[in-house]
């Protein structure tokens with residue numbers, strides 16, 4: 001978990017723009033478990049260096065521009081970092097995408113359902129390749145990614161079981177999002193309840209957590225089941241000896257496929273169009289937890305690890 005002093009709030013003048021740069025005012029910040037991974041060391045991206053601006057996705061508006069492709073008023077999402085203003089230049093513009101102003105659609109949707117989480121759910125489910133009648137289990141099910149994964153599973157005709165950490169979240173999943181069952185892993189008998197919720201075994205594990213939760217899900221999987229290994233949040237704040245579960249993967253001949261959403265950049269528009277249509281026709285609902293104030297960002301990051309968010313966690317700057 002982050003402790004006070006791990007991140008420091010620094011005030012510096014807003015930079016003067018050079019040719020080829022645009023200045024953006026950050027309005028919303030996406031708070032993602034992977035931020036903790038970026039603090040821990042090099043992984044799929046280099047670690048954030050000591051003294052650097054903390055890396056984060058954000059939604060921002062261009063307020064001044066000397067960049068040929070961006071004009072004042074343009075709206076963008078990308079790696080703004082945890083800051084009030086972000087400078088967009090040639091190197092940064094690869095990680096930024098312009099987003100449209102759509103009537104009745106909130107800006108924050110571009111960080112959740114139509115942002116990294118919706119896209120991760122969409123492409124992760126493409127890897128999972130669900131078939132009608134199969135059983136899908138998703139962990140961190142009431143989070144930004146898991147809640148969309150489960151709803152895509154329902155659209156694809158699966159029996160969908162979610163795992164999450166409070167009864168309220170479980171009720172939201174079954175009563176509002178249409179999950180067939182939801183299991184609170186903090187109840188002492190959750191392992192038996194999970195088994196009872198999957199009478200035909202599990203065909204797809206959309207894995208967001210790892211550790212004890214993944215071990216139990218793997219035990220209940222059918223032969224030749226598929227594991228979409230999306231995240232392992234239980235190991236982001238502490239050592240996790242759960243690697244032993246890969247023995248189960250071998251014995252059951254499961255196919256485990258890791259992926260990183262950044263591989264799919266060229267197909268983001270296709271996915272966002274489909275997700276937007278599902279939202280418009282009420283097939284997908286999304287929810288957000290919004291924390292106000294840039295200075296609250298470190299507390300917000302910790303909320304991901306205590307489960308204090310439902311749906312997409314966002315900091316309003």
Ligand SMILES: NC(=O)c1ccc[n+]([C@@H]2O[C@H](COP(=O)([O-])OP(=O)(O)OC[C@H]3O[C@@H](n4cnc5c(N)ncnc54)[C@H](OP(=O)(O)O)[C@@H]3O)[C@@H](O)[C@H]2O)c1
Pocket residue numbers: 031032033034116117120140141142143144145146163164165166169208209213229230231232233234235259260261262303304305306307308309310311312313
């Ligand atoms: N592969 C990729 O490209 C990619 C992209 C985006 C996200 N991800 C991964 O997807 C997962 C979900 O990310 P998200 O952004 O959608 O976050 P999120 O699910 O909105 O928030 C994290 C949730 O995880 C649950 N959690 C935290 N610690 C846990 C633990 N020790 N055991 C069980 N549950 C725990 C909490 O809910 P409860 O109340 O239910 O505990 C918390 O609300 C993460 O593993 C993340 O790294 C991967």
